[in-house]
Amino acid sequence: MxxxxxxxxxxxxxxxxxxxxxxxxxxxxxxxxxxxxxxxxxxxxxxxxxxxxxxxxxxxxxxxxxxxxxxxxxxxxxxxxxxxxxxxxxxxxxxxFTTRTLVLWLAPAVVLLGALVTVVVVIRRRATHSFDDALDEDSASRAHTEADAS
Incomplete structure (x- = not known):
């Protein structure tokens, strides 16, 4: 079979x-x-x-x-x-490459550029938030040290 x-x-x-x-x-x-x-x-x-x-x-x-x-x-x-x-x-x-096919040729570049901008914005926001968190921890540590000193 x-x-x-x-x-x-x-x-x-x-x-x-x-x-x-x-x-x-x-x-x-x-x-x-x-x-x-x-x-x-x-x-x-x-x-x-x-x-x-x-x-x-x-x-x-x-x-x-x-x-x-x-x-x-x-x-x-x-x-x-x-x-x-x-x-x-x-x-x-x-x-x-004509006006009728303009979108066909340019769309990949526009999408890639949009993705790169998004990645840069996300990375900058994360870096800013982590820096703010580090400042908050440093401020809390100083406040705790000052409270212990007094």
Whole structure:
């Protein structure tokens, strides 16, 4: 029974692996460009998966389109522009820096800056409170010493 389950699992894995077609080119430069482009484009249906790795049908269509455009002599930028015009900037793993994507680019820096300011404020407050507590203990000690002296 265990061997049957293992065999079925291995067959299932080979089906998944064969779902992602690998295009090959005679020219190694075209092959490298194809690999770069398919890893630079996000699957429109999947979350955070490049079309190079996605087994979804739309990714397969996009890989074929990239191949067709490469063989037609399109530049990398022309292919990226075509995909961006068709699917929006979401499809690009590195969206352009425009007014529409300003928040996307600046939000991490703003959040980091806010976190640093919060940490500094908390540390200063703790230092002030501990200094005040030390003064209170010192005052109490002096008052106790003066009371004992009189």
């Amino acid at each position: 265990k061997r049957l389950l293992l065999a079925l699992l291995l067959c299932g894995l080979t089906v998944v692996a064969s779902a992602i077609d690998s295009e090959s080119f005679d020219d190694p430069a075209l092959q490298a460009r194809y690999q770069h482009l398919t890893h630079s484009l996000r699957c429109p249906k999947c979350q955070n998966e490049a079309i190079a790795e996605s087994p979804v049908g739309v990714s397969s269509d996009l890989r074929r389109e990239v191949r067709r455009m490469l063989l037609a002599g399109s530049t990398d930028q022309e292919i990226l522009d075509f995909m961006s015009a068709r699917y929006g900037d979401f499809i690009l793993y590195k969206p352009p």
